[in-house]
Every structure is written in structure tokens, then in C-alpha cells.
Amino acid sequence: MRLLRITCLIAALFTASSASAQKAARPDHFGDAMEWALPLAAAGWAVHEHDQEGLIQLGESWATAEVAAEALKRAVHDPRPTGSGHGFASGHAASAFAAAGFLHQRYGLGVAVPAYVLATATAYSRVHTRHHYTRQVVVGAAVGLGSSALFTRELGRGQQAAFGAAPAGWAFSYSARF
Numbered sequence: 001m002r003l004l005r006i007t008c009l010i011a012a013l014f015t016a017s018s019a020s021a022q023k024a025a026r027p028d029h030f031g032d033a034m035e036w037a038l039p040l041a042a043a044g045w046a047v048h049e050h051d052q053e054g055l056i057q058l059g060e061s062w063a064t065a066e067v068a069a070e071a072l073k074r075a076v077h078d079p080r081p082t083g084s085g086h087g088f089a090s091g092h093a094a095s096a097f098a099a100a101g102f103l104h105q106r107y108g109l110g111v112a113v114p115a116y117v118l119a120t121a122t123a124y125s126r127v128h129t130r131h132h133y134t135r136q137v138v139v140g141a142a143v144g145l146g147s148s149a150l151f152t153r154e155l156g157r158g159q160q161a162a163f164g165a166a167p168a169g170w171a172f173s174y175s176a177r178f
Contacts, residue, residue, distance in 0.1 A: 028092075028129040034122040035092040038099035038115055045103065045111065049155075057152045058102045065098035065147040066091060069140055081130040090132045093140030094147075096122040101148030106155050119144075 039062050046054040069091040078088035096119035104112035123137040132140075 026129040028125050028131055031092050031122050031125040031129065031131070034118055034125075035095045038096045038118055038122070042099040042102050042115065045107070049107070051106070051155065054102075054106050054152075054155065057106065058099070060151040061102050061144075061148040062095060062098045064151065065094040065144045068143045068147065069094040072139070072143070078133075078136065080136075081133055087132050087136045088139060089143055090123065090126050090137040090140030092126050092131075093119070093123045093137040094144040097141040097144030098148050099144075101145040102152050105148055105152035 039058070042058050043055060046052075046058055069089045072089045073086035073091075076088045077086060079085065080087035096115075100112055100115035100119040103115050119141070123141055126132045126137050127134050
């Protein structure tokens with residue numbers, strides 16, 4: 001039942017976000033892709049770990065970040081750099097940082113570092129393409145991190161996952177105490 005509610009909320013957000021899109025000074029293909037790619041990658045990681053509870057926590061974190069960012073846009077009338085629409089807070093930054101924060105809270109910093117880099121690049125791209133002011137993406141990032149801190153719990157004591165660069169490419173490690 002809980003998963004059904006999350007799915008319905010996500011479907012509602014998809015329709016609401018496409019209907020409220022604003023014209024911008026320049027296209028932001030990277031930021032637009034990362035708004036969805038980072039949460040999907042985090043969901044993929046949870047599926048890979050066979051972590052159904054983590055998948056639910058990600059859904060709760062992400063949905064809360066999206067709803068909070070949209071509510072702030074409607075409550076705080078802070079226009080975008082182009083002068084159009086409501087820019088406070090950045091939903092792209094909220095979404096990206098909710099995913100990165102989830103990975104950090106649930107699986108550890110080693111897994112989250114690449115997501116934090118991409119989330120930061122997403123926030124930068126939103127400012128660089130004149131979709132948002134810096135303050136708008138900073139608040140969006142805080143909303144995303146706050147939502148992940150609110151809903152995400154550590155995978156479990158004695159369990160650790162890490163991801164990083166290795167001499168021949170990338171490395172992943174997982175350990176557990178029994």
C-alpha cells in the first residue's frame with residue numbers, strides 16, 4: 001500500500017512538473033537529464049542491493065523533495081534570472097541532492113561521492129544556463145538533503161558499501177559482519 005502511494009505521488013509529480021515548465025535563457029540538457037538520472041541511478045543501486053526498504057526510503061525522500069520545492073516555488077515569489085516564473089527553490093537541485101543524500105545516508109559516503117559530484121554539477125548547470133540564481137539552487141540542494149536525512153536510515157550496522165576509482169577502472173566493495 002505504501003509503495004502504491006509513492007507510485008501515485010511520483011506519477012502526479014511527472015504530470016505537474018511538465019505542465020509547469022518555464023522558458024529559460026538557454027537549454028539545460030545536462031541538468032534536465034540529471035534531475036531524473038540521479039534518482040533512477042539511486043533506485044538502481046537499491047535494486048542491485050536487493051534493498052526494498054531502501055527503495056521505499058528513496059521514494060519518500062525524492063517525493064518529499066519534489067513536493068517541498070514545488071511548494072516553495074508557489075509560496076515564495078522569487079523569479080528566475082530570465083524574469084519569468086518561480087525559481088525558488090530549484091526542483092532539479094532538490095531531486096539530484098535527494099538522490100545523493102539517500103546514497104550517502106543509506107550506503108555510505110564512498111557510494112555517494114559520484115552522485116554528489118553530479119548533483120553539484122546539476123546545480124551549477126542550472127545557474128550557468130540562467131534557469132536559477134545561486135540562492136535558488138542552494139535552497140533546492142538543502143531541501144533534497146533534508147528530505148533524505150528525514151526518511152533515509154543507514155543500511156545496517158556492520159554493513160558497508162563503497163564505490164570509487166581503481167587503477168584499471170572503477171571498484172566496488174561490500175562488507176558485512178555476521
